Amino acid sequence: MALRNALLAALIDRESSGYDLAKKFRVSVANFWTATPQQLYRELEKMESDGLLAARVVKQERRPDKRLFSVTEKGRAALHAFTRQEPKPTTVRDELLVQVEALAHADVPSVRASIVSQIARSRERLAAYQRSLAEILGARSEEEFVRTGNRIGPYLTLQRGISFERENITWGELALTILDRRFGAAS
């Protein structure tokens, strides 16, 4: 029931295939919701049979046919109803932080390496979010956009993603510094 709302939000402005959505969930929606492609396909089926989405098959020449989903009136109403509810508190699952919490009992070089990869992932995501942001800003300045733009929602969620990844990078660098100072010079 929760993924459902994330899908409605992702589909509301643009008809998409499951495959498109899987990509979108990897690059921008990941910011506030995660789901595997399998989850998406299953949920899309259910949403169609519940009348929230309409599907049409598009034949393609040099690739498999695809099914494009769009939000129906009923889906639109469901999304509106969802926005009237109190949202559940954010849940986070971060295995890297579990490893860091257990640092005193951990394999420190491994954890260090994981922090390094996480910094790299965050840099990639940050760049992706910034590209998306540039796309929705178009030629407008940020200030002009917040006065006149019409994609305020995505703008705000991207801002949250950007600050989140920035903090991830800053934190990771702090962690590396402290680790190296305390657990011997690292590789």
Next chain:
Amino acid sequence: MALRNALLAALIDRESSGYDLAKKFRVSVANFWTATPQQLYRELEKMESDGLLAARVVKQERRPDKRLFSVTEKGRAALHAFTRQEPKPTTVRDELLVQVEALAHADVPSVRASIVSQIARSRERLAAYQRSLAEILGARSEEEFVRTGNRIGPYLTLQRGISFERENITWGELALTILDRRFGAAS
């Protein structure tokens, strides 16, 4: 298998009851892992029967008896093994951001109210994390602690929690400002 590691990390330094852990998950572990009390009790049982934890019953005078769990050698080894693995990428689930993403199709006053409550929740958590931080710092300055303290892991995860909640507050305030400017003066 993932909650399991979070529990090992939470228990490694201090024997605790399920109830203690439920509190800890509400106030500090929530920073990087969330779980309901039911989940905890269930997982603790399984971990005990898998030999990762040892339990002992403590009789109490004016309250129900409790079972205190502690990490066994096997549990310690499992935790160490976990820290050698590449952690799975962070997953986030934030219904409020789903609502904001759908802003153009949302009930704006409701979403605004939800942002206000989220700011309040973040302030509370921020305060809780700062209290925990003060506790592990003790009388030492932060600088001294990172040179000589022994709870570096929890220190780092708390820092991450603190910056996360700070960013939540900053973002929420930005969002309110923009909403009010664009969707009419609010309450």
Next chain:
DNA sequence: CCTACCTAGTCACTTTTTTTACTATGCAAC
């Protein structure tokens, strides 16, 4: 005296999520 909240759990049921594997075609690089 009543209400509400704290400690310390257990049980049953449902929903969600994850895991693993499989089907096809096309394109580009080596």
Next chain:
DNA sequence: GTTGCATAGTAAAAAAAGTGACTAGGTAGG
């Protein structure tokens, strides 16, 4: 010529997580 990646999915089972209700005594406030 085959390896790897992109497109565009499907299927089934297992594991994990969430929901709601219930037990039971204690403490604090008005």
